Amino acid sequence: MRSLSEIDTVSKRSSRAAGYSWGIAEEVGKNIRLLEIFSLPGIKNLNDFLNKKKDIKLENLSLITEQNHANNSQYCPIVAGVSFLDQVGALVNLNEIKFTNMSYPMLFLPFVSRASEIIGRRILLKIDEKEFLMNFNNNINSNFFSKEIIRTAKNVSINILDNEDSFNENEWKELYKLSEETFVEENESLKKSGAGAGLTDND
């Protein structure tokens, strides 16, 4: 089994060899490591992408907007990912960010996961019919369990989710009530000897 350190180093060097700057190659190294930690096919997708990169008409997406269309080409997932990561602070108020035609979108995914940690918000990433819920870069919930290489995605969308409870108020109250059963009722004398007892609060 390859260690994460080996995965990081080889991904970084190969990305540099494929023409990315050292700074971007460093990002890719960290990202592939992340994908592999989450049991997603990082090395597979990166290897395939870097080997076929020369034959794909790639477009570099530098400035992310609400709607991003690559018409006769495909977005480079690494450049788009770096841009998203760098610009996420300015994108948090958009309802949905859409991309059409993205090459190897699995390589875009870890940038979104890291962005979730940076802004402290969950992010829902849809790659065509596949869904990935990014939980602050701690874990990823998904309906995609395959180890396959995804060479292209027609539609990629990002929803930055509001920080909301996953339960309703009644459920919370019920559970809280049960938790109260660990408390002990204080009698009058105990109340009088508690913190601040005997002092005036208006001093």
Place this chain on the structure above:
Amino acid sequence: MNIPLRNPNLVMKLSRLGSFHQSKLSFLRSFLKEFKDWHYKRDLFELNEYGYGTAVYSFKKKNRVYSLICFANELDENERSDRVIATKWDTAFTLFDGVPAKQDIERLKNEVPKQEFGRLSYKELTLSRANKSVRVFNHVVESLSNGIQPDRELLAKVGYLYRTTAVYGSGKFGLADRFRIKNREEIYGPFRLEMMLVYLVRQFTFDQVNHVAKNKNPKKAVNLDPEICKSLGIGNSTGLGMAPFIVNHPTLLNNWIYAREISLKKIREIRNVNSQESNLFKDCLKKSIKNITSWNTESEYQIEKIKSLLKDLNQFILFLDSEFDFDQDYPFNEIYQYLEKNFGEECIEYVVSMMMEPYDSIVAPLIKKMSSEEDKYFNIPTERTVLELKTILENKYSEILNIDFTKKENNLNFWFISKNKEEPRLANRFDEDGSDLEQPLAIARDIKKLYETLSVSKNSSTIAKFLTSNSDLRHVVRRAFIVEKFPYSEIQDNTIGQEIVPIDMLRLKLSFFGALKFDPRSDKWLRICMFQGAPLPEQLKNYDEYWIYN
């Protein structure tokens, strides 16, 4: 009195970093301190009469066990080489996490001797190999088998029976990644498991030499005197592989230097030094002179440094004995200022190391802070502005910004990774091919380029915007924001200039390891000795913490 931390522009110069010496902060000393209460055992020793076979040594505490597995193989004279391009060694070692099962030992028997070409697993923590100093080893075998102890003078001159040529850890070749073990309290100090490996290898070398001598002449042979064993360490040949490490791990570098600088600051701020403390300082300093007078090297460069160090130290000791009054306020501050005024860098840093000796209460808590969670600082704060980044560069890289990289001598070399051994190398970019594959280790040059580019950019632009058109500078943008938080994370020097002495970078790291007797064999590699004088594993429970000076 508030003494400021020393300026990174002074401390982080290569000549200063290359003058660092071992100290109480050094990893081999903190390793011994941490593991002195652990139960040491030789679990397996299956060597044939010539000393070839397998051995296992362990340290155990409660449910935690670390086991060194040793493989000693016969090696043809012509195949023995300390160079990193070697493919066979006298011995190969791995530190195993737990107690190895027979199947583990069988698996590792095939992999460990192959070193870089073998595959290790998450169960193994570190990997190393070592070659005999044949002359010394044979002499010891010969002497012991004849019932006499070896020539102490010869042994003192070399200092070890074996020298390692690499010690790997942290995920290399399939070894366990650091994240798997980083929460173990006993290894909070950096390189602790690498230190454990080297320390146990040292014991193996004594056991092996005794075993071979005994088999050679069972009736007459004697064991190597434990006092002689103590006086021997483990040698190490170290090349440029270590140099990029300190550039590639900026927050870790900061934490090492910061611990040293905080120690120095706090010691200088002590108003009253009692006689016990001042005596311990003077005692360690005087006794340590023997580590300098027994420092053998053929390197003219190092001989000159040793001569000057010895001269300065003798003069300093004379000053301490005849003129200096420890009863004055802030005596260590006075000493430090006197050193800066009168002596060279090698002597200043030597005495700084010595100042720490009486102050366990200051130094010990810092040792646990010398590791680093580097990933925490990886993301670039892209919401910051061009003006802010420019200001950081002006404040943190002021001297580097004055270097003119259009001059050939300032841009002479490039760092690359060799294809045959995947090891870092340095070459002249005007004489050699390959500079188009340069590694991102020319930080000073790239920082200067970043500054020039920022200077023609809009001050109010965000870094996110700046990076959309300057992706080639992304690696140094990241570094600049790290340096903002970590003052000692960057070498404040040009690592590609004509004047670079790469072994300065090695010496910095090795001094933190706790190595002694740096012996440069060229400007690109050196030999050192580790654990010379250290207690043997059986003596650890009540060992003298100041063994390094005894």
